[in-house]
Amino acid sequence: MAVIAGNWKMHLGPSDATDFMKSVDTASVPTVHELIVFPPAVSLHVVSSSAARDPRLQVGVQNIHWEDSGAFTGEISAPMAADAGATFALVGHSERRHVFGESDGDTRLKVKAAVRAGLVPVLCVGETLQERQSGRLDEVILRQLDATLDELRVAERFLIAYEPVWAIGTGETATPADASDAHAVLRARLEDALGVAGSATVPILYGGSVKPGNAAELMSAADVDGVLVGGASLDPASFREIAAATG
Numbered sequence: 001m002a003v004i005a006g007n008w009k010m011h012l013g014p015s016d017a018t019d020f021m022k023s024v025d026t027a028s029v030p031t032v033h034e035l036i037v038f039p040p041a042v043s044l045h046v047v048s049s050s051a052a053r054d055p056r057l058q059v060g061v062q063n064i065h066w067e068d069s070g071a072f073t074g075e076i077s078a079p080m081a082a083d084a085g086a087t088f089a090l091v092g093h094s095e096r097r098h099v100f101g102e103s104d105g106d107t108r109l110k111v112k113a114a115v116r117a118g119l120v121p122v123l124c125v126g127e128t129l130q131e132r133q134s135g136r137l138d139e140v141i142l143r144q145l146d147a148t149l150d151e152l153r154v155a156e157r158f159l160i161a162y163e164p165v166w167a168i169g170t171g172e173t174a175t176p177a178d179a180s181d182a183h184a185v186l187r188a189r190l191e192d193a194l195g196v197a198g199s200a201t202v203p204i205l206y207g208g209s210v211k212p213g214n215a216a217e218l219m220s221a222a223d224v225d226g227v228l229v230g231g232a233s234l235d236p237a238s239f240r241e242i243a244a245a246t247g
């Protein structure tokens with residue numbers, strides 16, 4: 001069983017999202033796989049509504065505010081996302097951290113808000129190229145995980161996505177060995193914190209330039225429990241192909 005998640009980023013508004021849902025047709029994807037899409041917030045409702053819905057697809061929100069409501073122009077809260085049909089929430093995606101300056105403290109509050117609203121948090125962690133080249137990979141991803149671990153451990157369920165910043169949207173993919181090494185570091189920390197049995201319920205996904213041509217190889221790497229796909233998840237055929245390739 002694997003988790004195949006598509007992060008649409010700022011693509012596929014309600015009309016395009018409706019077209020995606022009409023043509024995605026996940027019937028060929030092995031039923032053991034769990035499929036999740038993360039549309040932009042304005043498309044959450046059409047993706048989750050019965051008219052357009054593919055019953056195999058679960059829905060998540062890409063970002064939430066840490067408060068449930070208030071004077072925060074332009075933001076959306078976890079309870080609102082849940083009301084619009086989300087059951088998962090990405091937290092700490094690299095673009096949130098590096099383009100919008102989100103800190104570890106922000107991600108902690110957002111995980112807390114997601115759990116409070118009953119959303120399943122998907123915590124994204126990953127190092128920059130400079131951090132990797134200076135030998136700080138483990139330190140960075142563990143710092144990002146540790147910042148949220150107290151909030152994550154009280155969640156009924158959560159997922160981790162390891163996404164090296166240098167591999168996101170660049171066409172540069174980590175090798176399966178790179179992914180396995182980082183996942184093993186995260187897995188060891190989860191086992192320390194939650195015990196082996198508790199850790200085993202937490203899938204660790206790899207993200208960063210996953211496409212139909214490399215998904216199967218990445219998925220077969222040790223400790224890789226699924227993929228978080230950006231660009232290649234926007235086309236229904238490519239998303240389906242990735243999911244079907246990861247048998």
Ligand code: PGA
Nearest residue numbers: 168169208209229230231
């Ligand atoms: P990418 O994005 O597949 O386009 O590299 C992955 C992500 O940001 O989740």
